[in-house]
Amino acid sequence: MDFRPTEEQELLRRTVREFAETEIGPHVMEWDEAQQFPMELLSKLASLGLTGITYPEEFGGAGMSTVEYCICIEELARVCPAIALSVAAHNGLCTAHISMFGNDAQKQQYLPRLVRGEVLGAWGLTEAGAGSDAAGMRTTAVRQGNCWVLNGSKAFITHGRVGGVMVVIAITDRAKGHRGISAFIVEHGTPGMSAGKKENKLGMRASDTSEVVFENCRIPVAHLLGEEGQGFINTLQVLDSGRIGIAALSVGLAQGAYEAARSYAKERRQFGQPIASFQAIQWKLADNATRIEAARWLTYRAAYLKDRGARTTKESSIAKLFASEIAVKAADDGVQIHGGYGFVKDYPAEKYFRDVKLLTIGEGTSEIQRLVIARQLLGQ
Numbered sequence: 001m002d003f004r005p006t007e008e009q010e011l012l013r014r015t016v017r018e019f020a021e022t023e024i025g026p027h028v029m030e031w032d033e034a035q036q037f038p039m040e041l042l043s044k045l046a047s048l049g050l051t052g053i054t055y056p057e058e059f060g061g062a063g064m065s066t067v068e069y070c071i072c073i074e075e076l077a078r079v080c081p082a083i084a085l086s087v088a089a090h091n092g093l094c095t096a097h098i099s100m101f102g103n104d105a106q107k108q109q110y111l112p113r114l115v116r117g118e119v120l121g122a123w124g125l126t127e128a129g130a131g132s133d134a135a136g137m138r139t140t141a142v143r144q145g146n147c148w149v150l151n152g153s154k155a156f157i158t159h160g161r162v163g164g165v166m167v168v169i170a171i172t173d174r175a176k177g178h179r180g181i182s183a184f185i186v187e188h189g190t191p192g193m194s195a196g197k198k199e200n201k202l203g204m205r206a207s208d209t210s211e212v213v214f215e216n217c218r219i220p221v222a223h224l225l226g227e228e229g230q231g232f233i234n235t236l237q238v239l240d241s242g243r244i245g246i247a248a249l250s251v252g253l254a255q256g257a258y259e260a261a262r263s264y265a266k267e268r269r270q271f272g273q274p275i276a277s278f279q280a281i282q283w284k285l286a287d288n289a290t291r292i293e294a295a296r297w298l299t300y301r302a303a304y305l306k307d308r309g310a311r312t313t314k315e316s317s318i319a320k321l322f323a324s325e326i327a328v329k330a331a332d333d334g335v336q337i338h339g340g341y342g343f344v345k346d347y348p349a350e351k352y353f354r355d356v357k358l359l360t361i362g363e364g365t366s367e368i369q370r371l372v373i374a375r376q377l378l379g380q
Contacts, residue, residue, distance in 0.1 A: 052115025
């Protein structure tokens with residue numbers, strides 16, 4: 001096995017890192033305080049291909065591999081996890097669902113707008129009463145002539161207020177259980193669709209999150225995404241891919257928190273010497289560097305398998321579980337190494353610490369990842 005990145009991948013990493021440090025870095029706390037996605041950044045992300053990373057050039061995409069997608073998300077998250085989250089949600093959920101299961105007409109209509117960054121994509125699965133138990137959702141879609149009529153609400157939706165296109169998962173036949181769930185494409189601005197409560201979050205504040213409400217929202221029959229009754233099964237397939245992105249985000253956040261702590265440890269002096277000379281600090285840095293490398297290669301393995309068309313349910317969950325949990329540890333140690341300065345907003349450790357916890361919750365909690373992995377191991 002050759003673990004060496006190609007010259008093109010090395011160049012990609014340098015390019016995205018420079019972009020993140022130059023275009024995003026100076027505004028991280030400004031956007032965090034504003035608690036909204038900076039729409040002025042969208043065209044800049046698009047110019048670098050970051051709004052359509054893995055999608056074909058025929059739709060305006062960058063045509064990169066999943067491994068290269070991980071590199072992009074990782075480098076964005078190293079500087080600002082919230083912006084990386086928005087990019088991952090746009091690429092890995094809404095756009096991915098349409099790309100994977102849309103018909104030719106749907107792809108031609110929506111993919112160019114999404115991958116060129118003309119609009120942000122949103123993806124609606126979670127509800128107030130249906131989180132890990134996605135099959136317990138209450139949002140319905142009823143066929144009426146040439147339309148589907150949506151009623152219900154979705155919670156914790158990334159880009160719920162600012163997205164232009166949303167994929168919505170809804171019940172079309174409750175009697176059929178999992179096989180009575182379907183997916184739909186809904187354009188923002190459709191009558192009967194509205195943004196509800198905007199969430200005031202602990203972290204990831206520059207990534208817009210809100211409720212989305214549907215009240216007799218009528219959409220054309222042609223907006224059914226995939227086959228009727230296959231929405232839940234397709235959603236699981238989308239999540240398999242999406243979890244690779246969250247794993248990469250976790251690696252990037254952990255790397256950023258580790259580097260900030262390492263730099264501070266070299267500069268901060270106590271008892272006449274840099275605190276980096278103390279074994280207690282050295283071991284924290286060594287342990288985090290080791291865990292980050294392990295998480296990175298678990299993530300790249302899942303991406304490598306996806307690029308070869310393999311099913312990655314187990315590998316994606318393993319990568320997401322491990323990477324998100326070691327990122328929590330890296331952020332925690334980062335605050336500890338900074339001491340009192342880790343508790344104030346003048347240093348990046350505080351924001352990494354706030355941002356990181358979402359990673360063990362979003363796109364399947366750590367508990368759900370363990371359940372998925374166990375079922376794969378046991379053949380259930």
